[in-house]
Amino acid sequence: MMKKRLFCSQASIQIENTVKNTNLSKKWRIKQVKKSNFSQVLEEMKPHISNSDFIAVSLQKTGSYSSPWQRVLPFDTPEIAYLKAKRSSENFQLLQFAICPFTLRASKLTAYPYNFHLFPRDELKFGVPSYTFACQTSYLTSMARLGFDFNSCIYDGISYVSRAQESSMKRHSGNSMLRANAVQALPATSVADAVYIERIRSRIKTWKSACKDSKRLQEDPLVKALRKVVLGEHGSRPCLDVDVCSERQVQLVLELMKEHSDDIVPLLIPTKRGGIQGLRMVLTSSKEDKILFEKELQDLEEGQVKNIRGFREVIDLISASGKPVIAHNSLDDFAFIHSKFLSSLPRSIDEFKHSLSSYFPYIIDMGHLMNEFNPSGTMNNMPAASSFLRNRFFAPIDIDIPLKGTPDEMNEGKIHGHNVLQISHLFAKLYSIVKRGQQHINEDNSLVLKNFANIFDPCSSPLENFDEDVRISSGSMIRLSCDDIVFLWGFRSGLSAGDLKTLLCRSHEAFSAEFDVKLVDKSCAVVAFRQPGLAGAFINAMGSGGACHEGLMELIAEGLRSANYETYKCVCNMSKWDSNLADSLDQVMMSADQFPVDSYERSPYEIWWDDNTVLNLDDV
Incomplete structure (x- = not known):
């Protein structure tokens, strides 16, 4: 119903199509952010994020997959798609991260696009983490x-660490003092504890007395300098270092320091391996001086943390804002975001969704939003989607970019980060159309877009009454069970999908019904049977060596092998990421006794087959 109401008249289509395309991308100016201007830009963009309606993101990576079959394919279940995105994020790196906070008022889009240039490095020389990453030549060539x-x-380029890496670096840093946290109630002390406490109490009492006596004396400068060496000094304040041999002793000393909480501030002295080698007692001159010293420590810690976080400060700002985040490929993009800026990716897609939701509660994938207007799923790039909308809907959007900067900052004449503006512009069109179809809903963005949020399946949707389904396309879309899919390899090198299909037609009666053949890579093909049960019959015939099927026996003799969809799932679950899918399938087949192919749970999701994203080697 919504589409019928929103389809514009032919006259309005013609009016919009007659408006000259002024090539907006040439006028778009995106601020380029590097290490040299990062601190300044960070303060500048804070109000833009907090006042925005939405935040679009676009990532530029060093690659996505090492072999054709390792990219997300139309017949992949959500679990498999996630495992592939996980592998990609763990192997490749981010070099650009474009962010565009924007507001949308009627048909006016006010955007603040920033393109951050990133490069991971060990800024503070902690040795943690160690960065290595792969590069895909086509990606670098395009850049x-x-x-x-x-x-x-x-x-x-701006460096960064994840939240998990930051915690690890703090634990392993021996370059800075750490404020001691309040000690919890200790269990009953032993005789050894009592002796240790009295020894430290006496030492602290003697030290404080000596410090106070030195303040009353008018000493010779040389004597005064020697006294500072003997008594110790932290900045301009006297200090005393207390060595400890265990966490128990740390807690005992901190408990003792409650007696001197008015004028002494205890600091932990960490080791390079993450332990505590001692405590430093810093003596302040007054209550006001104690407050001032604690403020100095807080500022120092915040400065160190900011240096450690780097670009992750921006990620934290977006997360804290709670604003809806718009992405073109949310599964892949947020696998990278989670891996690089939060923590290591969990094993399953459900754990991934749960973990991500605590940082980004509202994510909208442009692909799923486009499916509302084009269910065939052929709009897999932004230019095609923009053309589709322009020819069918009247939704003019004016773009205003108030950002200013130097020619170098704005990178005039180049288009680094322009994808994020294209995403923002396309989303604004889609949002205005969807909103017109939901006029009964108020201005709350979350209500208007609630059906499109937090969907990470690859162009898929949950099913109620179906097992895992896939869509196989040969000019039309149909739904097939994963049980009707077979993987074949070991056929003659250089065979096209058409040639292989001809050979199969003569090999077994299962191929007398309608079926499709696609090459996944040069070593392996996937066969989709339209009629249920035929895939199982073919697999059984292959297992019997092609008995009673002369054509099939010949193919098996030439090396033809087969596997069902569960074997393919095992390949991905077991991380058998060989360059050829055939080699990976062979490994799993050989270890089938140790890893039974039916041990993995089935997931009730619909999976779409899109010819535009399937590698068709017939065209190579």
Whole structure:
């Protein structure tokens, strides 16, 4: 009903199509952010994020997959798609991260686009973490054609660490003092504890007396300097270092320091391996001086933390804002975001969703939003989607970009980060159309877009009464069970999908009914049977060596092998990421006794087959 109401008249279509395309992308100016201007831009963008309606993101990576079959394919279940996205994020790296907070008022889009140039490095020389990553030449070539400066990225790119890495670096840092937290109630002390406490109490009492006596004396400068060496000094304040041999002793000393809480501030002295080697007692001159010293410590810690976080400060700002985040490929993009800026990715997609929701509660995937207008799923890129909308709906959007900066900051003449503006512009069109179809709903963005949020399946939707289904396309879309899919390898090198289909037609009666053949890579093909039960009959015939099927026996003799969909799932679950899918399937088949293929749970999701994203080697 919504589509019928929103389809514009032919006259309005013609009016919009007659408006000259002024090539807005040439006028779009995106602020380029590097290490040299990062601190300034961070303060500038804080109000833009807090006052925005939505935040669009676009990532530029060093690659996505090492072999054709390792990318997300139309017949992948959500679990498999997640495992592939997980592998990609763990192997490749981010070099650009574009962010665009924007507001949408009627048909006016006010955008604040920033493109951050990233390069991971060990800024503080902690040795944690150690960065290595792969590169896909086609990705780097594409960036080079757009004028990307790799030297500038390496030397002036912004570094970053994840939340988990930050915690690890704090534990392993021996370069800074740490404020001691309040000690919890200790269990009953032993005789040894009592002796240790009295020894430290006496030492602290003697030290404080000596410090106070030195303040009353008018000493010779040389004597005064020697006294500072003997008594110790932290900045301009006297200090005393107390060595400890265990966590128990740390707690005992901190409990003792409650007696001196008016004028002494205890600091922990960490080791390089993450333990505590001692405590430093810093003596302040008054209550006001104690407050001032604690404020100095807090500022120092915040400065150190900011240096450690780097670009993750921006991720934390977006997370804290709670604003809806718009992405073009949310599963892949947020696998990278989780891996690089939060923590290591969990094993399953359900754990991933749960973990991510605590940081980003509202994520909208442009692909799923486009499916509302084009269920065939052929709009897999932004230019095609924009053209589709322009020809069918009247939804003009004016873009205003108030950002200002130097020519170098705005990177005039280049298009680094322009994808994030295209996402924002396309989303604004879709949002205005969806909102017109839901006029009974108020201005609350979450209500208007609630059906499109937090969907991470690859162009899929949950099913109520179906097992895992896939869609196989040969000009039309149909739904098939994963039980009707078979993987084949070991056929003659150089065979096209059409040639293989011809050979199969003569090999077994299962191929007398309608079926499709697609090459996944040069070593392996996937066969989809339209009629239920035929895949199982073919697999059984292969297992019997092709008995009673002369054509099939010949193919088996030439090396043809087969596997069902569960074997393919095992390949991904067991991380058998060989360059050829055939090699990975062989490994799993050989270890089938140890890893039974039916041990993995079935998940009730619908999976879409999109010819535009399937590698068809017939066309290569």
